[in-house]
Amino acid sequence: PECEVERHFVLKELMPGALKGGKLTVRTLYPRTLTSFRRHDAFAVINDTETPNVVVFHGMIEDMQKCDSAIPEKAQYYKPAFTFLLSDEQGASWCGNQRLADMAPMTLRQYAPPQHPMGVRHSMLTLPLGYNGPDGFIPRANQTVASKRSLTWAWAGAVRNDRTEMLTVLEKAFPTNDVARNKNLPRAKMIPMYLKSKFVPNARGQVSHDCFRLYEASKSGAIPVVTGPKGRVFDTFGHFVGWEGQLPPWLYVERWSDAPAAMKPLLRSPAQLDAKQQDVLDWWDRTVAATKATIRRALEVDVLYRRSVKAAVEAWRGKGGDVAEAVANALEYAPRPTMGTRDEEFAAAPPKPPATVRRPPIGPMRMTRPPS
Secondary structure, three states, rough: OOOOOHHHHHHHHHHHHHHHHOOOOOOOOOOHHHHHHHHHHHHOOOOOOOOOOEEEEOOHHHHOOOOOOHHHHHHHHHHOEEEEEEEOOOOHHHHHHHHHHOOOOEEEOOOHHHHOOOOOOOOOOOOOOOOOOOOOOOHHHOOOOOHHOOOOEEEEOOOOOOHHHHHHHHHOOOOOOOEEEEOOOHHHHHHHHHOOOOEEOOOOOOOOOOOOHHHHHHOOOOEEEOOOOHHHHHHHHHOOOOOOOOOOOOOOOOOOHHHHHHHHHHHOHHHHHHHHHHHHHHHHHHHHHHHHHHHHHHHHHHHHHHHHHHHHHHHHHHHOOOOHHHHHHHHHHHHOOOOOOOOHHHHHOOOOOOOOOOOOOOOOOHHHOOOO
């Protein structure tokens, strides 16, 4: 992943948690590598055919946004147990994503599939956006209960779309707040704001209502306040791994003018406020646990598949003969079926460099045209 947000959540929490102490090796594959490698290149990258491969795609790279991109077909060489699709808020890579979803047994993607032209696919699951690095977070056991937090709400970010209305309404209703307008605060300063706050409002971002702020607040024990039409809210937040068909236990309103009326009953009842906070914290813990368990199952299935293939290869080789050897080679090395003329390039040997032909320099006599 190009973004440190995704790198940390995916590679520092989800994958190690799913592996339960197993080894995780991270290799960077640049778009140029994916669109041009041949078999001899792949062997240099994959040196353990018994280990599951997980391919992480950044949806906003240019080659992912082309329907005729070679990336999905090239990636089949890795035979991934599953794939991650990250950072495609606008759905610009939907065509490539659809082919990747068909290629891998399971795909975990950010941003809910109903928002994209490809729609819902049974093999594609929605992943929470996560959080931006570990800075500022403290263990749940050390967090202050919501009723004893000093701030009613806190917010930091760029002011755009309906965020002006959000700030106007909430600042008037609840003056005990901490607001950083148009400031790109480091998480080391932003997370402590959330840890002191009862609520964290969240307005629509560039395209989606989904935002890292929601998960950073949830992990910090601050109750997110979300606005938007009910249908759009459900499409955005009702499909997380392990919670399909259920919304997170946040506070939802259709317009910002309704937010104070939804927040005040909780503020008047410390017990209800603390219970709501616990629901949010429990939801975050269970969502992360469900995602790790889903990843773990996919890896275990892939390991069983690879062991079965290895056993079949050894059995065929034990039979002896050209036919048995051909079957064993096909099982061991053949990539999954692909389509198109790119297959020939995919399996071809590395091309030989062109021979250098030395030519004499062009002199005046050679440049003179013969008489007609």
